[in-house]
Amino acid sequence: MQQTFAVGIGGAAGQGVATPGDIFAKIFSRRGLHLNAYNAYQSIIRGGHTFLTIRTGPGKVTNMGDGTDLLIPLNQDSMDRHLKLLTAGAACIYNADTVKAGSPADGVQLCPLPVSVLADITRNKVAQNTLAIGAGLHMMGIGFSALEEVLREQFKKKGDAVVAENIGVARAGYDYAAAHFTPFPNALPKTEHRYAILSGNVAMAMGGAAAGVKFYCAYPMSPSTGVLHWMAAHARKAGIMVRQVEDEIGVINMAIGAAHAGVRAMCATSGGGFALMSEGLGMSAMIETPVVVINCQRAGPSTGVPTKTEQGDLWQMLGAAFGDYPRVIAAPLDIGDCFKLIPEIFNLADRFQCPGLVLCDLLLSEGRLSVEPQELDFSPPIDRGELITTNGDVGTNGDYKRYKITASGISPRAIPGVAGHIHTVATDEHMEDGVLISDEFTNPVQRRAMMEKRMRKVTGIEAAVPAPALMGPRNADVTLIGWGSTKGVIEEACEILNSQGISANQLQIRWLVPLHGEAILEILRDSRHSIVVENNYSGQFARYLRSETSFVPDGHIRKYDGEPFMPHHIVEAVKEQLVGKTHLSVPMHEIMV
Amino acid sequence: MATGTQRANQLTMADMKGRVDPDWCPGCGDFGVLAAVQKALIELQIPNHNVVTISGIGCSSNFPGYMNTYGMHTLHGRALAVATGLKLANHGLTVLVTGGDGDGFGIGGNHFVHSMRRNVDLLYVVMDNQIYGLTTGQTSPTSRVGMKTKSMPFGNIEAPINPISLALAAGATFVARGYSGEQKHLTELIKQGIEHPGFSFLDVFSPCVTYNHDNTYQWFRPRVKKLEDDSAHDPTNWLTAMEKSLLWGDEIPIGKFFERTDVPTLHGAEPVLDDGPLIHLGLRVPTDAARSFVEELM
Numbered sequence: 001m002q003q004t005f006a007v008g009i010g011g012a013a014g015q016g017v018a019t020p021g022d023i024f025a026k027i028f029s030r031r032g033l034h035l036n037a038y039n040a041y042q043s044i045i046r047g048g049h050t051f052l053t054i055r056t057g058p059g060k061v062t063n064m065g066d067g068t069d070l071l072i073p074l075n076q077d078s079m080d081r082h083l084k085l086l087t088a089g090a091a092c093i094y095n096a097d098t099v100k101a102g103s104p105a106d107g108v109q110l111c112p113l114p115v116s117v118l119a120d121i122t123r124n125k126v127a128q129n130t131l132a133i134g135a136g137l138h139m140m141g142i143g144f145s146a147l148e149e150v151l152r153e154q155f156k157k158k159g160d161a162v163v164a165e166n167i168g169v170a171r172a173g174y175d176y177a178a179a180h181f182t183p184f185p186n187a188l189p190k191t192e193h194r195y196a197i198l199s200g201n202v203a204m205a206m207g208g209a210a211a212g213v214k215f216y217c218a219y220p221m222s223p224s225t226g227v228l229h230w231m232a233a234h235a236r237k238a239g240i241m242v243r244q245v246e247d248e249i250g251v252i253n254m255a256i257g258a259a260h261a262g263v264r265a266m267c268a269t270s271g272g273g274f275a276l277m278s279e280g281l282g283m284s285a286m287i288e289t290p291v292v293v294i295n296c297q298r299a300g301p302s303t304g305v306p307t308k309t310e311q312g313d314l315w316q317m318l319g320a321a322f323g324d325y326p327r328v329i330a331a332p333l334d335i336g337d338c339f340k341l342i343p344e345i346f347n348l349a350d351r352f353q354c355p356g357l358v359l360c361d362l363l364l365s366e367g368r369l370s371v372e373p374q375e376l377d378f379s380p381p382i383d384r385g386e387l388i389t390t391n392g393d394v395g396t397n398g399d400y401k402r403y404k405i406t407a408s409g410i411s412p413r414a415i416p417g418v419a420g421h422i423h424t425v426a427t428d429e430h431m432e433d434g435v436l437i438s439d440e441f442t443n444p445v446q447r448r449a450m451m452e453k454r455m456r457k458v459t460g461i462e463a464a465v466p467a468p469a470l471m472g473p474r475n476a477d478v479t480l481i482g483w484g485s486t487k488g489v490i491e492e493a494c495e496i497l498n499s500q501g502i503s504a505n506q507l508q509i510r511w512l513v514p515l516h517g518e519a520i521l522e523i524l525r526d527s528r529h530s531i532v533v534e535n536n537y538s539g540q541f542a543r544y545l546r547s548e549t550s551f552v553p554d555g556h557i558r559k560y561d562g563e564p565f566m567p568h569h570i571v572e573a574v575k576e577q578l579v580g581k582t583h584l585s586v587p588m589h590e591i592m593v
Numbered sequence: 594m595a596t597g598t599q600r601a602n603q604l605t606m607a608d609m610k611g612r613v614d615p616d617w618c619p620g621c622g623d624f625g626v627l628a629a630v631q632k633a634l635i636e637l638q639i640p641n642h643n644v645v646t647i648s649g650i651g652c653s654s655n656f657p658g659y660m661n662t663y664g665m666h667t668l669h670g671r672a673l674a675v676a677t678g679l680k681l682a683n684h685g686l687t688v689l690v691t692g693g694d695g696d697g698f699g700i701g702g703n704h705f706v707h708s709m710r711r712n713v714d715l716l717y718v719v720m721d722n723q724i725y726g727l728t729t730g731q732t733s734p735t736s737r738v739g740m741k742t743k744s745m746p747f748g749n750i751e752a753p754i755n756p757i758s759l760a761l762a763a764g765a766t767f768v769a770r771g772y773s774g775e776q777k778h779l780t781e782l783i784k785q786g787i788e789h790p791g792f793s794f795l796d797v798f799s800p801c802v803t804y805n806h807d808n809t810y811q812w813f814r815p816r817v818k819k820l821e822d823d824s825a826h827d828p829t830n831w832l833t834a835m836e837k838s839l840l841w842g843d844e845i846p847i848g849k850f851f852e853r854t855d856v857p858t859l860h861g862a863e864p865v866l867d868d869g870p871l872i873h874l875g876l877r878v879p880t881d882a883a884r885s886f887v888e889e890l891m
Contacts, residue, residue, distance in 0.1 A: 195891070212877065214876075237879075238882060239874045239879075241866070243681070253678070254678035257680075260678075260682075261872055280668065280671070378877070378880075416683065417663070417683060420642070422642055422662065424658050427650075427668055428666060436658060439616055
């Protein structure tokens with residue numbers, strides 16, 4: 001079990017929780033430490049309660065963890081919510097002028113800062129934040145120069161006076177802690193590594209740029225909007241056309257229009273927007289124009305809890321748009337994978353001329369992770385499939401059949417503007433040359449042939465997508481099955497279980513369609529006790545797995561309160577299930593955020 | 594919308610014919626619109642493979658299949674959104690969007706308004722028959738008050754949309770109305786619309802001989818009056834164009850209501866396209882840009 005350190009900063013929205021978070025993140029990453037950050041917040045611009053957890057350590061930090069080592073409550077509300085959750089060894093730094101500490105557990109160090117004595121609060125409204133950062137860093141055993149460097153960068157646009165002012169305040173906090181507070185027993189380590197810190201949304205946007213996306217469009221919707229923001233800010237440098245559209249129906253149709261012209265086109269939304277896009281997905285499948293759509297899930301149904309995470313859209317994805325058609329659905333496993341997956345899914349969508357769907361969620365979209373910069377590879381393989389972009393030898397019209405019936409089901413795709421390949425694509429059922437069969441003379445033979453042509457692509461997609469693999473010991477006491485964003489937390493839960501004498505392994509699903517049911521069954525056949533872990537009410541993946549493989553797991557761990565799993569939720573649930581107490585555990589999220 | 598400089602050699606009507614013949618009812622106004630569009634393209638001599646005809650769903654949306662151009666028969670109401678994406682991805686193409694009043698003003702109303710304010714460079718031809726035809730005769734957004742249909746058997750009580758006023762208000766830079774029964778006039782409007790740099794809106798009275806027994810050829814013929822015959826009409830004057838757009842009754846103006854060419858097109862205003870159509874840009878992000886994207890995160 002690796003050593004990690006978690007800082008929790010709580011306050012009202014607009015109170016400046018993000019800035020100390022950014023400063024800590026920068027300092028940790030520059031020390032060569034990994035980190036994972038998760039911000040619990042509400043749909044409010046000012047007020048409410050925001051709680052940012054930044055967990056750091058020398059090894060990979062895959063999730064928010066179980067506890068807080070250093071709590072910085074910026075207001076009374078945050079103190080009241082979080083102090084009681086601290087355990088021995090933790091500390092709490094707070095503004096002694098405005099916040100009263102309750103009675104913490106034994107071994108929790110209270111660190112009151114006399115803010116009005118240490119700083120001129122009439123001049124510096126966020127002095128308490130800066131003082132707390134300084135004090136905290138001293139307690140973590142980090143030299144002041146690291147903070148000075150970051151503050152200089154942070155405030156350089158505001159001029160030397162502001163820089164000096166902030167460094168002075170930070171120094172006062174740092175020195176006050178040296179004189180009055182007990183440092184944590186282990187100073188934060190330092191390594192020679194350097195990591196990039198990014199959110200899943202930034203990762204997916206960058207992954208799109210790396211994949212050769214030339215057209216991105218979106219309608220703002222939490223928690224997907226970060227993709228739009230990155231795209232818009234970097235569009236000119238990356239050579240990407242970015243458009244904000246009137247609604248998600250317009251988004252998907254505009255993206256398909258651009259894709260039809262021959263560029264790679266992508267869009268991102270959340271469940272509600274995705275619902276509006278579903279008819280468009282059917283068009284992509286029917287006219288065989290590839291498009292990639294990202295759904296960053298939030299807690300539903302309907303407007304739901306817009307700022308909270310859930311894995312509740314799986315069946316919406318599986319059933320999006322009417323009729324049968326080939327599609328690819330993948331759920332990135334972590335923030336690094338958010339980047340890597342996009343070029344992969346574009347290659348599949350292009351090769352098989354069908355929609356590629358990415359099922360992300362708020363936890364990854366808005367969480368932050370340290371990633372090796374080399375993992376952000378801007379030269380991934382690009383396979384545009386059978387795309388006709390020049391006239392070649394074809395001189396006349398009439399020979400080219402856009403929907404030519406082939407063994408693979410893939411018909412070479414000519415883009416508009418290429419002489420000798422004129423054709424009309426249609427959302428109506430059509431013949432090989434694109435002419436409709438739906439209107440004047442419907443034709444069961446042709447319809448069947450076209451249906452089978454399109455669906456034959458599924459075989460090719462299956463062969464192109466790897467089957468999932470088991471992580472951990474083969475003959476474990478328990479096998480935890482998860483999909484997408486829960487990879488990290490399940491991994492840590494397995495480590496904890498193994499350290500406590502319960503051997504555990506993990507099967508994490510990245511490719512949802514195609515699922516590779518046979519391979520999954522092969523893995524699960526050996527499992528002694530299988531439990532599906534997922535962030536939704538009804539066990540959407542468990543039901544899907546059953547529908548595809550007839551496999552019924554021994555138990556379920558589900559969470560649908562809007563917050564992500566913490567490792568102990570899974571560990572405790574596994575234990576109660578292994579002793580036969582229940583088959584369904586729904587852990588209580590003890591942090592009120 | 595503007596055409597490319599490239600011209601085709603001697604296109605004829607035979608070159609414009611699609612793979613199948615129209616399956617519209619005999620006497621449908623859409624035949625006249627199809628012929629006028631084909632004639633306009635021949636007169637402009639734009640190579641067929643550089644033209645994309647895009648439609649939604651409905652009787653008139655079968656249009657692309659009857660043309661020998663690249664075509665997209667998309668979803669009900671979504672043609673303009675698809676066309677916007679396609680035009681932005683390859684602005685070297687000439688884009689025609691065709692459809693009906695239900696498709697454009699009903700289910701597609703949102704995209705209609707926004708495409709106009711964006712000044713997307715395309716010609717949008719609405720075959721306006723004031724009825725839903727393919728669904729066998731229901732009230733449309735342009736059906737007049739009192740009109741009896743299968744969905745409003747006791748007469749329509751909802752005020753119709755005025756497509757011309759709406760287009761003017763939404764910022765369309767070319768606004769015209771044609772009549773399927775006036776071939777030469779219609780062809781001229783289509784040519785102008787294709788050549789106009791920006792969003793060209795052309796509402797065409799295209800009578801439905803099967804389901805609309807109110808707004809027939811006999812009804813339109815004495816009423817339509819060409820704006821071009823009115824020497825006082827100034828198509829650069831938005832206010833008088835708006836005034837003219839409100840005329841309806843014994844006299845209904847057809848022709849070009851309004852045109853302005855000083856508004857940048859959507860693709861013209863986008864710096865990413867300074868180096869040419871998106872489709873021709875390299876797939877790879879330039880190395881120094883890619884490096885800077887990663888460095889920002891460190």
